[in-house]
Amino acid sequence: MSNGINARDVAKLAGVSQSSVSRVFFGGASVSEKTRQKVLAAAEELGYVPNEFARSLITNKTRLIGLVMKGVHNPFYPQVLKEFTTHFKELGYSVLFVHTNHDEIQKEDIEMLLHYNVAGVIITDATLSLRVIEDFKKNKIPLVLFNRKVEEQNFFSVGTNNLEASRHIADYLLQKGCRDMVYVSGARNTSTSIERERGFSEILAKNKLPYKIYHSNYSYDGGYHTAKTIIQSGEIPSAFFVANDIMALGVLDALREHSIAVPAETKVIGFDNIEMAAWPIYNLTTWEQPISQMVQETVDYIISEIEEYTDRIGNIEINGRLIERKTT
Amino acid sequence: MSNGINARDVAKLAGVSQSSVSRVFFGGASVSEKTRQKVLAAAEELGYVPNEFARSLITNKTRLIGLVMKGVHNPFYPQVLKEFTTHFKELGYSVLFVHTNHDEIQKEDIEMLLHYNVAGVIITDATLSLRVIEDFKKNKIPLVLFNRKVEEQNFFSVGTNNLEASRHIADYLLQKGCRDMVYVSGARNTSTSIERERGFSEILAKNKLPYKIYHSNYSYDGGYHTAKTIIQSGEIPSAFFVANDIMALGVLDALREHSIAVPAETKVIGFDNIEMAAWPIYNLTTWEQPISQMVQETVDYIISEIEEYTDRIGNIEINGRLIERKTT
C-alpha cells in the first residue's frame, strides 16, 4: 500500500466508487470528465500512487524487464545498459538489473526473474543453458540474446553482423599491405569472438595467407598480456585484429611500452567503437557496433512479444562500419 | 501467475492445504518434515515459483532496491552498480535500475520507485530536491545518497572523506615542491567537487599560496578541453589536482599532445582510483575511494532501516588513501 493511501481512500474523498478510481488510473476505460476531475483532485490531495503489485497480480502482467549483464568493466556494456533503460522508460517499463559473475547465468538469477514474472528478458554477455531458455519459454517470457548467439538457434538474438565485419577488416588490412597477421580472440566460446575469427580467417585463407590466433578474454589486461607475450616471442606481426576495443587498448599500451610504433611497425584494429577508442592517446581504428539500432530491434521484439507471444525465433544482424583512425 | 502454477495446484498434488504450501515457501513457520517433503516434491514436479507480487501485496514488503544513476560513462559508477547488485543479491534483494539523464532526478523516476514500493533507494550521482526526499520519508522508504551529500543534511549519506583526502593531496603536492597549482573541478554544485576544492584550498591558504580553479564536468572531454585551455593560456601550473580520474585522464592526454612531460614539467593527481588509472600508459597518481566499504555501509543502513524504520540521519565518511603512481 505504499504510503497507506489506496484507491478506496481516494474514492471516498472523491465521492465515487473505487471502480471509478481504478478506471481513471488504468486508462482505456470510459469515465466522465467530471468524475475524472474529482478523482484526480482527490488523488493529488492524498498523494495516491496505484500499487503496481496489486495491478500485476490481477492483470498477470508486469512492466519489468530483466537485463542480465556480466562485463560491466567493458564500457560497451554500461552504454548498452543506459540505452535499454532509457528506451524502456519511455515505454513505461522498468529494468531489473541482474549482474552475474559467472559466464553462465545462474539458477538463482533465473528464479529471481521468474519470481518477478518479468515481461521480458535481455541477456547480454552471459551464456545460458538450453534448460534456462526452456524455463522462459514455458512461462511465455520473451527472451533475447543481445550481442551473443548460440548454435542451436531456438530463440531470438540481436547483434552486429560479425562475419561481414571481420571479412571487411581482413580485406582492409590486406589492402594496407599486411601479410602476417594475428587475431587476438575474446573469451573462448563466445559467438562474437568465434564469428569475428571466422570471417577474418576466411579472407586470409582465400588469399593463402597464414595467421596466428592468440586466445584472450575480452579484458584490458588480457589484451595487454597477450601482446606482451607476442612481443617477447620476437615476432611482431604486421597487424593485430583484436576482438574488442578494450583488449585493443591493452595491446596498444603494451606496444607503446616496447616502443613499437603504430601504425608504422604494426597495425591494430579493434571492435565496438567504445568512447575510449576515440581518445587522442589511442585513436584506435575499429569497427563500430550500431548499439542504438541493436537496442531498438531488441526493444521492438520484446514489446511485440509482450503484446502477443508468438515465440518467434530469429537472428537479427545489423551492419556496423569501419571507423578509420590512426592505428592502421 | 507466472507459469500458471500456483500454490493451490501444488497443494492439490501434495494432498495438503494451500496454507501449508505457503508455510513451506515462506519460511519461519512450523511445518512437519513430512509435509515439507510432499510439498517440495509437488512443487518441483510442477515447477512452482511463488508469485512475488502476491507476496508483496499481502506483506506490504518488497525485495526491490531502487538504484538511481546518471554517469555510466565514468567507470566508477558501473563498478558501484556491480558491487551493490552483488551485495543485495546475497541478501535476497533485487535491484531496479533507474538511469537519469538529468542532473536532478525526475518526477517520473520517483513515481516509478513509489509504484513498485521499493524497500530502499540509493541515489548515486544525481541530485534530488527536498520534495523528493520528503516523498520517500512519507512512504517510510529508506534512502541513501551515495557519494553525494547536501547542505541541509536531513537524510543519510555515505561517501569518502573528501576533506581529509584533498588536504592530504595538497600537502603531498606541496611537499613535492609544487607552488602554483590548479584545481579542475567536477560538475558544479556537486558536493564531492566542492569539498575536494575546500580541503585543497584550505591547505594552500594556510601556506599563503594562490591557486586557480577551472570548472569542468567530471567527464573525459571536460578534463581534456580544460587542460587545452590552460595550456593555451601559456601558464602551465606545477600541478593539477583534478576532481576525478576520468577527467584526469583527459588532462594527461592533452598534456601529452602538447609534449608537456609529466611529472617533470607538471604533475597530475586524480580521484577515485578507477581501473584505468593503473593502466601503464596513464599510471595516474590518485586517491582511492574505498568503494567496497562505502557499499557495505550503505547496504547495512538500508537493511537495518528495512527491518525497523527509524529515519536515522547521518553522514558516513570513509577514509580513502593515496595511490602514488607516476604522474606526481
Add this chain to the structure above:
DNA sequence: CTGAAAGCGCTTACAG
C-alpha cells in the same frame, strides 16, 4: 458512465 462484486495468489491470525 457507474457501482457492487468476484477474484488474482499469496500470508497469517484463528481454531482445532
Add this chain to the structure above:
DNA sequence: CTGAAAGCGCTTACAG
C-alpha cells in the same frame, strides 16, 4: 502441526 477463511489493492466482467 494444519486447514478454512479473511484480506492485501487492484481490474474487469456484469448489471443497471
